[in-house]
Structures are given as C-alpha cells and as structure tokens.
Amino acid sequence: MSDTAHGITTGAVARRLGVSPTTVRSWDRRYGIGPAVRADGRHRRWSPADIAMLDEMCRLTASGVPPAEAARAARQARTSAEPAVPDVPDAPVAPGRTRRPGPGSGLPLGDVRQEARGLARAAVRLDGPAVEGLLQEALAEHGLVTAWQEIMVPTLHAVGRKWESSEDRYVEVEHLLSWHISTALRRAAVTGPATASPAAPVVLACVPGEQHSLPLEALAAGLAERGLPTRMFGAAVPAEALDAAVRRSGPVAVALWSQTRSTAHHALARHVAGTAFGVRGARRAPVVLLAGPGWLGRPPAPGMMRPTGLPEAIGVISRLYGEPAASAKE
Template identity: 35%
Template structure:
C-alpha cells in the first residue's frame, strides 16, 4: 500500500527520506537508487500529498539490506529479492558461500571511506556468519585493517576511516554469541601493559565462542599485577598475552607466568619477535594457530 504523507493510517510507517537525501545519507549515487527502483521494485513506497516519492523507515531498511548483501558479493537480483523479503543479511550470506574476498573487501572499503560504521559492521557480521571468524579475519578483515593503517602511515590521512572500520569490526566480533558454559575458564586474554590494540584478542575470543569455549578478555593496557591476580582468581587453562611492540612486551612477567603449574602461556603479536622467553612458552603467529593451541590445551585437560 502506498502511504501518502499527511494522510497515513494509524500505525503506518512515516515517510522520511527523499531519494536524493537517502542517497547522500548512504553514500551511493542517486542513479543507483533509481536503478534498484526500476529493475527490482526496491524503491520508495510513500508519496507526499503532491505526489513526490518518499522512503519510509521500512524502505530505508530494505535498501540498507540491499547494500549489505551486494557488498557481500551477492548478485543484485538475488540481493533485491532477499531484501524485499526481509531476509536477514547473515542468513542470506550463508546461502551464498564462496563469494570472493576481493568483492567483500571492496564493499567494506567503500563503507569505511563513507564513515558508515553501521554498514561496515553489517558486512563484517554477514562475512563472519558465512565463513566463520578465522577465515573472515585472516582473508578479509585483517588485510583490510592492515591496508588502512599503512595508507595512514604513508600519507598521514585516513585515520578516521581506520578508526571507523576497527570499531565496527570489533563490534561485529563481539556480537558472536558467548557460550556461557559452566566449568573452568578455558582462556584468559590480555594485552601487555600500555598496549592499546586489543582487536586481535576480540577476534580470538569470537573464534573461541564459535567453538563453544569459555574465555575472558581483560582488554587493553593490563598491568602486570592485575594479570597475576586475575590468573590466580580464575585459574584459566591458557593465558594469551598480546603485544605489538617489543617495549610493551618486555613489561609482561613472562618468566613468572611460565613457572605457574597447569598454565599454558601463549605470547601473540609482533612485539614478541626478538624478546626472549622460556622454552615452554608458545608463540602463535596467526589467529588460526592461537585458536589451535587453546583447543589443544583443552583436549589435553580432558584426558
């Protein structure tokens, strides 16, 4: 039913957006919206009293789903059908496994360049649902973040794009349901003292959640005494400490941690390169390796 602004029936969605305003808000060319309206009937369903087209809140949500699905690599015709049917983006992605990483990367980059945090998060969530945390992180999300960081370092511009992408991806990772299983804590995750880059630990936590494992992330800038006390209270099977610079890694009491019985110590991040540690300490180089060593420690405990 077409809604006429100023004469909506009770409970009808309000007509809020002109096509031009919606295009500007989403950062897409107005021609794109016109094409979607003509080819896929994915357009405004409301009109003003003067006959001008307007997008309602529900229309905007359908267009946003279309953006997420096409950015995830789904063909426009299929994406439009799913958007019109209100198919959640993550469910649609699961039905279309095998989309190239390059196409998804382009969609993420465009959304980040527009500073559209919601769209970046939606695409990342869809990607994780389709491929799983490890594959999404290693093949798409991490390369994107590295590239954005290098672009800022080279030209001194784009820090806001990197921050938007990082924050949105972090939220997508944190939205992976936590298993909440009772019993001993499997993994305690922590950054080195003064280390502020905690996103890789969010990725590891999300990957552990996918495997039904319990974990706790102490987050950024964890003082050495706090790490000691937390290990004493929680008695985790594994502790993973992240550092991206050597001067930060050197503040972690690695030798003391390695002397604790029944504790597997893993040091992750480039900051540990060249930093000496006991032979018993593990050095995962990738998210996949970090996940594998945690799961291996759990299997050993089970036996």
C-alpha cells in the same frame, strides 16, 4: 541468483559496492541515482550500466566530493559514454577474489576478497550501518577465522597504511572501522555456544602499554565459537593486575598480546608462566601464549608457546582442553 539480463536487486548491488540498501535507495530518491528500468515499473533492478554509475558515485563520495555533485557527475558518465562496467555476477571471477583492484575506496588493498573491498568503501564513506552489515554478513558466511584473516585484517592494514602516508588523514576511518570490528567480534563472542563449564578459563590480556586489543578479541570470539571459557582483560593490563587475575582465575592458558617489540614484556611472561596454583600436590601453572609480532626475535622459554596466527592459537588452546583443532569453524 537474479537473472542478470533483467538486472540485480538493490540488496545485491549494495553488497557488491559496500553500501547499505538504505543508502542506495536514498541516493535514488534524493539525487536521481536510480536504475534506468524498473521491473513492473516499481521494483529497482540494476543493470551493469546502472552499477557502473553507482560505482562512480561511491568513488567520488569516498574521495570527498559532495553527494549532489557526485550524483551529477555519475549520471553524466552513464549518459555521455559507455562506462567501465565493474564485475557482474555472471563474469568468470575466482571465488572470493576480484578480477582487478578497481576504484572506490582509495585504500591500498591489493589482491583481496571482494568483501574486503566493499568494507573499505563503506569505512571511507564513514557509513557505519553499511560497515556493521557487511561485518555481520562476513561472519555469518565465512566464519570467524576466515572473516578475520581475509576481510577484517586486510582492511585494517590498508587503513593503517593510508593513515601513515597521508599526514594523519583517515584517522576517523580507522577509529570507525576498529569500533565496528570490535563490536562485531564481541557480539560473536557473546553469541557463541552457551557454556556452564566448571573448567578453568583462558586469560586474554595485552601487556602493559599495549593498546592493540582487536586480535585478542578475535581470539576470544574464536574460542567462544567452540564453547571454551575465557576471561578478557583488554588493552594495557598493568603487571600487578595481570598477576592478580592469573592467581584468582587459575587459567589453563594465558594469551599475552604484544604488537611491537617495545611492548613485549619477557620478564612478565616468564613470571606468569611460573605462577603455580591449586592444591598442594597437584599444583599447576598456565601455558603462556606469546601472541603478536612483538614477541618475535627470541625463542619462547619453557612453559610458553608462540602461535603464528589465529587458527594456530585456537588449535593450541583447544588441545589443552582435549578438543581436536580440526573442529574449529573456519
């Protein structure tokens, strides 16, 4: 870690604030939002006061202030008074958590990991490259399960709450964030351990009328981390298409996602659980996982399970393949 007495690097400060290093350098070149002192006269090294200035720049641009105007205000804040210094690397903060909510994203995040706060900042600014970079770092550092549950989901929920309470504002933020999360999850699924296994796959599908497919994409990525075969069919799969997919693929399990009770299709779930295939004398039916909050309120029927979250879903499916759940990367 850099010596904080001499400041931290541009890459480090960019990760802390949820922006790309290119954005930080661009602000310096265009608007004079740079460190007061440079190491060897060339390399940018950011002091706590410099970071506070960048933090103010992030807060203002996220609230819609034009960058040039935000830069003037941020520079004045540094020179006119002692700014409120954000947490720096040598501050005693619990691992993965911020000491206080702090300004910047305008989203109701609450007590979350610092990475979620940075992701929210980048999303509100519509800084796609920063969002992509932060998601890649989160997956590499924490693994799929932790990155999904503690970074991606809290940020998505905060955007959704902001959208609902602001008369359809922030819709563009939700779309950008969802697209980049989907891209990161699909990339993680593709780069999982290569498998040429003849084993029957897991079918992943949203019930008819259900458009929320990101949780299933997270499950697909988690199964890919373990080298388990999947077939992803995505959002709003028609009942006839799901029936055909199950009969043609002969899956070990079928995960059906329902976000709300209005989309939960219990008759379809029972039909899938009762679909038998294979040779005569050795016919079998898939285990049906009722995934998502839409299935709550009614006990699972025979042949069905209702996992409470991503780790449990991965564990249940792994055991169907004879693998211990504890080996999942978290």
